[in-house]
Amino acid sequence: MNIILNGQKYNIENNITLKQMLINLNIEQKNIIAEVNGEVVTKDDFSNKIINENDIIELVRFVGGG
Amino acid sequence: MNITVNGKSINIDNSTTIYELSLLLNIEADLFIVNSFPVDKSYILNENDNVSLIKKGQMPDKEHLEYLLFSRQGLDVxxxxxxxxxxxxxxxxxxxxxxxxxxxxxxxxxxxxxxxxxxxxxxxxxxxxxxxxxxxxxxxxxxxxxxxxxxxxxxxxxxxxxxxxxxxxxxxxxxxxxxxxxxxxxxxxxxxxxxxxxxxxxxxxxxxxxxxxxxxxxxxxxxxxxxxxxxxxxxxxxxxxxxxxxxxxxxxxxxxxxxxxxxxxx
Missing domain, CATH: 3.40.50.720 (NAD(P)-binding Rossmann-like Domain)
Structure with missing residues (x-):
């Protein structure tokens, strides 16, 4: 199925969790907060969040420095 | 008409210039700011103008300083x-x-x-x-x-x-x-x-x-x-x-x- 991740189109497996999607796409999960269709998903919920066709996903990565 | 000068509301005659205003109020000034923007001393004031009168090199009194700090920002903000x-x-x-x-x-x-x-x-x-x-x-x-x-x-x-x-x-x-x-x-x-x-x-x-x-x-x-x-x-x-x-x-x-x-x- 197709999804939009950080503004880019990706084709991923049907009905997988956000956590599995990140693993499959080789994206590190450390210090990430996600937004799926405008709703914030924090790390504790990555393994519950089911990704559906045409979902719009944004990943915000927090890195140190300030 | 009504205008605001250094944070205070006052009434003045129509067609007063900003320089005349400073003489009228006896406020010495060489920097004139109206509605967040510096103007020439010949500027003719309009209803509801927000005016700052500043004398460079001189410390304003505490009563006016707070408003003068925001001369370039505007009163609403x-x-x-x-x-x-x-x-x-x-x-x-x-x-x-x-x-x-x-x-x-x-x-x-x-x-x-x-x-x-x-x-x-x-x-x-x-x-x-x-x-x-x-x-x-x-x-x-x-x-x-x-x-x-x-x-x-x-x-x-x-x-x-x-x-x-x-x-x-x-x-x-x-x-x-x-x-x-x-x-x-x-x-x-x-x-x-x-x-x-x-x-x-x-x-x-x-x-x-x-x-x-x-x-x-x-x-x-x-x-x-x-x-x-x-x-x-x-x-x-x-x-x-x-x-x-x-x-x-x-x-x-x-x-x-x-x-x-x-x-x-x-």
């Missing part, structure tokens, strides 16, 4: 920001500049939270002075801000924020500024505040290290009450330093987003 409340979490490279920028803008209540003291490795990018080394950052920053805008309330808190105390310390503020150095602490604040404080606007930062292009600094939104500023990749690390220009640039974007949010209704 001043009034809204004066009643606004923000909290700055971490007052290092990001937070010290964010707090100063918002104090200059006239935000009426600013809470600053940091557990640490000023030390030599801070000075290259944080707003502190060498003669403040050893002071609590909260006290040092309060001292600086009082010399910029003595008309606002500064609340200092010397504690280390964690997942247990964060909500208690930052609830009730219009804007929460995440200005930490540590990535895990940034995520902690975001995860707690986005969900538990939906009526506050949260502005974070991620990716401020080095001296890379400033045009890769972006703003990403997280839900309806949070945005994050930075390049999301350049982190502090071995041989990856933090420098004043880029950290300050990100702090300025955070402060601008706070002002934009606070003034959204005008």
């Amino acid at each position: 001043y009034k809204i920001l004066k009643t606004s409340k923000v909290v700055v979490c971490g007052i290092g490279g990001l937070g010290s500049h964010v707090a100063i920028s918002l104090a200059r803008s006239g935000v009426g209540t600013i809470k600053i939270i940091d557990y640490d003291v000023v030390e030599p490795s801070n000075i290259n990018r944080q707003s502190y002075f060498i003669n403040q080394i050893g002071l609590y950052k909260t006290q040092a920053l309060k001292n600086i801000i009082e010399n910029i805008n003595p008309y606002i309330k500064i609340i200092c808190k010397n504690i280390m924020l964690n997942s247990h105390n964060i909500i208690n310390e930052v609830s009730g503020f219009d804007v929460i500024l995440e200005c930490f150095d540590n990535a895990e602490t940034k995520v902690m604040l975001m995860e707690k505040c986005i969900k538990e404080l939906p009526s506050s606007f949260i502005i974070g930062a991620s990716g401020v290290a080095g001296y890379f292009d400033t045009d890769i600094i972006k703003i990403k939104k997280l839900g309806s009450n949070c945005i994050v500023v930075g390049d999301f990749e350049n982190e502090a690390g071995f041989f990856k330093g933090l420098m004043a220009p880029r950290v300050t640039a990100c702090a300025a974007v955070q402060a601008n987003e706070a002002v934009k949010y606070l003034l959204k209704d005008i």
Whole structure:
């Protein structure tokens, strides 16, 4: 199925969790907060969040420095 | 007709020039500002004009100074920001500049939270002075801000924020500024505040290290009450330093987003 991740189109497996999607796409999960269709998903919920066709996903990565 | 001069409302005749006004009020001035913009002394005043009369080289009295500080900003902006409340979490490279920028803008209540003291490795990018080394950052920053805008309330808190105390310390503020150095602490604040404080606007930062292009600094939104500023990749690390220009640039974007949010209704 197709999804939009950080503004880019990706084709991923049907009905997988956000956590599995990140693993499959080789994206590190450390210090990430996600937004799926405008709703914030924090790390504790990555393994519950089911990704559906045409979902719009944004990943915000927090890195140190300030 | 009615106009405002140095913060006070007065009545004058039509077709009065700003220079005539200064003579009329017996206020010596060589800088004339109307509705946030400098004008020539021949400027003819209009109904509802907001006027600042400034004499260069002369310290104004305390009664007028507060309004003169905002001559270039406008009274409407001043009034809204004066009643606004923000909290700055971490007052290092990001937070010290964010707090100063918002104090200059006239935000009426600013809470600053940091557990640490000023030390030599801070000075290259944080707003502190060498003669403040050893002071609590909260006290040092309060001292600086009082010399910029003595008309606002500064609340200092010397504690280390964690997942247990964060909500208690930052609830009730219009804007929460995440200005930490540590990535895990940034995520902690975001995860707690986005969900538990939906009526506050949260502005974070991620990716401020080095001296890379400033045009890769972006703003990403997280839900309806949070945005994050930075390049999301350049982190502090071995041989990856933090420098004043880029950290300050990100702090300025955070402060601008706070002002934009606070003034959204005008």
